Amino acid sequence: MKKKLLIILFIILIVIGALGAAAYFVLGGKSEKSEAKRSIDEIVASSVDVAEITTNLKSDNIIRLAIKLETDSDKSKEELEKRDFQVKDAVISLLADTNADEIEGDKGKETFKKELKDKVNSYLQEGKVEKVYITSFNLQ
Numbered sequence: 444m445k446k447k448l449l450i451i452l453f454i455i456l457i458v459i460g461a462l463g464a465a466a467y468f469v470l471g472g473k474s475e476k477s478e479a480k481r482s483i484d485e486i487v488a489s490s491v492d493v494a495e496i497t498t499n500l501k502s503d504n505i506i507r508l509a510i511k512l513e514t515d516s517d518k519s520k521e522e523l524e525k526r527d528f529q530v531k532d533a534v535i536s537l538l539a540d541t542n543a544d545e546i547e548g549d550k551g552k553e554t555f556k557k558e559l560k561d562k563v564n565s566y567l568q569e570g571k572v573e574k575v576y577i578t579s580f581n582l583q
Contacts, residue, residue, distance in 0.1 A: 519570025
């Protein structure tokens with residue numbers, strides 16, 4: 444009698460564990476897919492344009508660029524629009540410590556975008572910047 448009770452209890456525990464694992468993977472998978480599958484309209488709606496900036500580089504070259512910042516929510520977009528002056532300051536500060544050869548290639552641009560994203564995210568209290576896009580780039 445005790446053996447049957449233990450076997451039934453053991454089977455119930457296995458079924459509960461399997462159901463819990465299945466629920467975890469099903470619900471976890473949906474949240475990742477919803478984040479990865481944002482439509483272009485959602486991306487545009489949560490993005491902020493930063494007006495074209497012209498500044499000097501460390502190497503005495505002049506750079507003119509415009510950027511677009513993709514945020515993760517409407518709240519972070521609103522906050523980022525209010526912090527426009529801080530974003531421009533961050534861009535100018537980063538570029539002032541950059542030589543022309545450091546930003547010319549793809550690796551240089553990617554490094555700049557990552558540094559800018561990290562710096563801007565340090566300002567934000569609501570949400571974060573997901574991606575930085577360079578929409579105009581002219582190095583002289």
